[in-house]
Amino acid sequence: MNPGVTPPRSLGELFLGFLSIGARSFGGVLPWAYQAMVEERRWLTHADFTETIGLCQVLPGPNIGNASIVLGKRWFGLRGAIVAFLGLFALPYFWVLGLALLYTQWADHPLVTAVVTGVGASGAGLFLATAVKLGRPIAGKPAAMVLIAGCFLAIAIARVSLLVVMPVAVALGMFLARKRLL
Amino acid sequence: MILLELGLYFALLSLLTFGGVSSVIPEMQRYVVDVKGWTTAADFMQLFAVAQAAPGPNVLITSLIGYRVAGFAGSIVALLATCVPAGVLAWCLSGLWDRWRGSPWRSVVQRALAPLVVGLIAAGGYIIATPHAPDWRLWLIAGGTAAAMLATRLNPLWILAAGGVAGALLL
Numbered sequence: 116m117n118p119g120v121t122p123p124r125s126l127g128e129l130f131l132g133f134l135s136i137g138a139r140s141f142g143g144v145l146p147w148a149y150q151a152m153v154e155e156r157r158w159l160t161h162a163d164f165t166e167t168i169g170l171c172q173v174l175p176g177p178n179i180g181n182a183s184i185v186l187g188k189r190w191f192g193l194r195g196a197i198v199a200f201l202g203l204f205a206l207p208y209f210w211v212l213g214l215a216l217l218y219t220q221w222a223d224h225p226l227v228t229a230v231v232t233g234v235g236a237s238g239a240g241l242f243l244a245t246a247v248k249l250g251r252p253i254a255g256k257p258a259a260m261v262l263i264a265g266c267f268l269a270i271a272i273a274r275v276s277l278l279v280v281m282p283v284a285v286a287l288g289m290f291l292a293r294k295r296l297l
Numbered sequence: 298m299i300l301l302e303l304g305l306y307f308a309l310l311s312l313l314t315f316g317g318v319s320s321v322i323p324e325m326q327r328y329v330v331d332v333k334g335w336t337t338a339a340d341f342m343q344l345f346a347v348a349q350a351a352p353g354p355n356v357l358i359t360s361l362i363g364y365r366v367a368g369f370a371g372s373i374v375a376l377l378a379t380c381v382p383a384g385v386l387a388w389c390l391s392g393l394w395d396r397w398r399g400s401p402w403r404s405v406v407q408r409a410l411a412p413l414v415v416g417l418i419a420a421g422g423y424i425i426a427t428p429h430a431p432d433w434r435l436w437l438i439a440g441g442t443a444a445a446m447l448a449t450r451l452n453p454l455w456i457l458a459a460g461g462v463a464g465a466l467l468l
Contacts, residue, residue, distance in 0.1 A: 233464015
């Protein structure tokens with residue numbers, strides 16, 4: 116274990132740490148999780164954090180939810196996994212539900228609907244930007260571009276079920292990656 | 298039994314969520330709006346907007362859908378169904394992943410999934426910004442947001458707020 120690093124000593128500390136991550140994670144959790152766990156509380160090294168997030172990005176499921184479970188388990192076993200997960204979601208769950216209820220009260224007001232629809236379209240734009248960022252490093256590979264376009268057309272335009280697209284795309288991706296085309 | 302149906306569907310989706318929740322947004326929308334008719338496409342877009350604007354993991358959109366479909370119980374069931382199956386898998390595989398450090402399979406899996414995730418997230422953006430027929434105003438806001446996000450280092454929250462203002466002016 117790295118000498119500059121002290122993992123949480125109690126379940127309470129673990130809970131409060133994840134609570135503080137959930138509470139402030141405006142506009143995406145990852146940067147705040149890094150700030151809280153690596154910079155402030157020094158639970159993890161930078162390399163350890165990157166490695167754990169890397170695992171959670173390869174595995175299915177919500178990345179940060181998975182990270183809370185993996186880290187909680189590492190420090191305190193099953194109790195740790197549950198406590199970290201609950202800490203992460205405790206505040207954001209109520210905030211998002213509260214915001215949704217508030218919105219429902221005002222949903223008949225055309226200006227409110229317009230603002231929320233604008234935020235939705237803007238959120239869609241964040242997705243597009245994320246796709247561009249993630250796509251840049253692989254954009255030079257023709258096989259990758261074909262796979263990206265194929266997934267996009269099948270899901271967005273043809274509206275094929277992910278249950279069909281996913282197995283086909285994963286099999287194709289694994290084949291191409293093994294042939295070093297990806 | 299709508300709770301059971303909701304739970305089973307999100308549990309299945311949980312295991313297909315590669316690259317974060319963003320990549321299954323299109324599938325969620327297809328099922329909730331097209332297949333089940335639980336909400337309209339415009340309503341789905343607004344739930345998505347609320348989930349984006351609130352702090353917290355973006356998986357919380359599932360609890361908003363659950364709430365819309367089956368109240369508080371629905372919101373808890375949908376959230377847990379989305380997180381727990383994948384969480385159990387992560388629990389089981391986290392030890393294995395460390396043992397695979399440096400194995401060529403790790404790199405093969407990562408390279409195989411990358412294009413898939415890009416295609417799915419782009420599809421999510423398109424579907425959310427196109428709830429009905431193509432609307433240039435929504436596409437303009439989405440395109441402007443993407444450009445601002447790529448060109449600046451602003452917190453996304455400010456960009457979402459600008460999107461809300463643009464919505465008030467254009468829509």
